[in-house]
Amino acid sequence: MLELAILGLLKEKEMHGYELKKRLAETLGIATGVSFGSLYPALRRLESAGAVKAVEAREAAPAVPLSGSLGGELAALRARTVGVRSSRGKKVYGITERGQELFAELLEAGSQSSDDDRTFNLRLAFARYLPPDARLGMLERRRSYLLERRIQLRARVAQVRDTYMRSLVEHDHESAEHDLGWIERLIERERAAAAEAGAADGLQAVDKTEGSPNPDPAGLRPGEIQEDSRR
Amino acid sequence: MLELAILGLLKEKEMHGYELKKRLAETLGIATGVSFGSLYPALRRLESAGAVKAVEAREAAPAVPLSGSLGGELAALRARTVGVRSSRGKKVYGITERGQELFAELLEAGSQSSDDDRTFNLRLAFARYLPPDARLGMLERRRSYLLERRIQLRARVAQVRDTYMRSLVEHDHESAEHDLGWIERLIERERAAAAEAGAADGLQAVDKTEGSPNPDPAGLRPGEIQEDSRR
DNA sequence: GTCATCATGTAAGCCGTTACATGATTGC
């Protein structure tokens, strides 16, 4: 889980732990964020596994670097000692080939069983790295999970007597419905994109490709889909 | 957390572990449910602490109980050995006085820092056991948390470039807004109930009690508020 | 020169899960 998130972020950009932590807190469906006590060991594990690697820190060195207050010898010593650490002790990590593979494995492995909210959100955040069919599968599994959940919640609303619990359950029910609508819009977007790609590919007018109920989904703006597949 | 949930459920009704597990899975904001490996030890801890107690199982015994296939001696032995267990090996727990106190402590202690979703949901589920002012405080803290979160999400929507991440963030933003509306309705209901109680109490027409912007909140149906305060 | 922030790490411990082990009861 955390590993997946780290690798996903490092695919976009080399980063050091501290930065990673911030991005983890804000970017993903992980509202809580991650603590250092969890992040650094995870980086360690990934490093031992050869999935990430501390890279040469390329922070544009100050123009007149280490002359004044700090003795040249000491600076040199430190530079030798700390190796890949930049001036501020930062250790910048990058993803390796092995890391790319691991990322793909983790991403696809978990797309199967996305019963958990957090897991689903995380996977969706990296959905652009999935092949289109896996993406669609993931969304459809989520959809059927939500359909199921909605039914259960609906039943429960009738049973609960206490005002607060009832309000809670009602709200959960509404949330499930909201989520469902969202997922369905995403699914339609996927279908439309697939149809478009198919049409462009086969050089033929494929009018009703695949039982798609809505041939002109509202949410789709053409340029938006294949935004950023390159690394 | 789990302790609080267990005690809250046992306040309503004596139960054995298995039943508790089911109710935990369905009732609270805990969509995932709890595993036995977590539930039984928790019950143990609560028992050692004197907060719960295995009670005499009162399952209406079968009319012709243990005559046929099972030897009378063996049945008697078992009855002696297992003590509070009912026919099926069930161990029915009830909450004690100490448990009631502990519940109140846990509930109020955590109402202060309800930054976590799950925690908030759980507490809200038992909100009827809180004094009205604590309840209102809890809701208002939640409200300001959500206001904060909405701002952050709004800012982030503008930054995110990838389609899927963006969709995720947008959805989170909408959810936050939905939650906010819900909380605000709950707050208004609380205010209205407080005003009503105050009016009935003071025998005076208290027209604008407390800067409540809406003197006639839509969601309130009079009979609904003080549903089930007894025990 | 001192404070806030940036930055990395370790250790202890909590909370919970999965997997395992056991056995009773009910329905077919």
Next chain:
DNA sequence: GCAATCATGTAACGGCTTACATGATGAC
């Protein structure tokens, strides 16, 4: 009599948090 479900428990382990320890850098 066999399978499904009900019912309780233990052991190993995993992941994450808190608290602690350290130190550099920049702003004032």
